[in-house]
Amino acid sequence: MNDLAVNMFSLAAGVLFGIFYFHGLWLTLKKLPNTGQPVLLTMGSFLGRTALCILGFYLVTTMVNLEGLILSIIGFTASKITILHLRSGGIKSWK
16 A cells, blocks of 8 residues: 555544544533433543544554554544534634
8 A cells, every 4th residue: 555545544544533532522512411420421421432532543553653643643633623613613703
């Protein structure tokens, strides 16, 4: 596999991890007011989302290399920034 394909795979994996993590966070916050055990929901969601993302980053590192991990983290961060931008109504709300 050539370097460009590997780099794109790593970046896309990071974006998918970020979408999974932050969408799961959004769902958790949405269900929080209606739950009888908010601590259990919050901690369970956090631990599950974090464990799956760490496992994903580990798999990317073992399949590719350290450069792939860095690109995955960049993709994860880019998805966070994009989701915040879309959910908050854009840059106008940052001022």
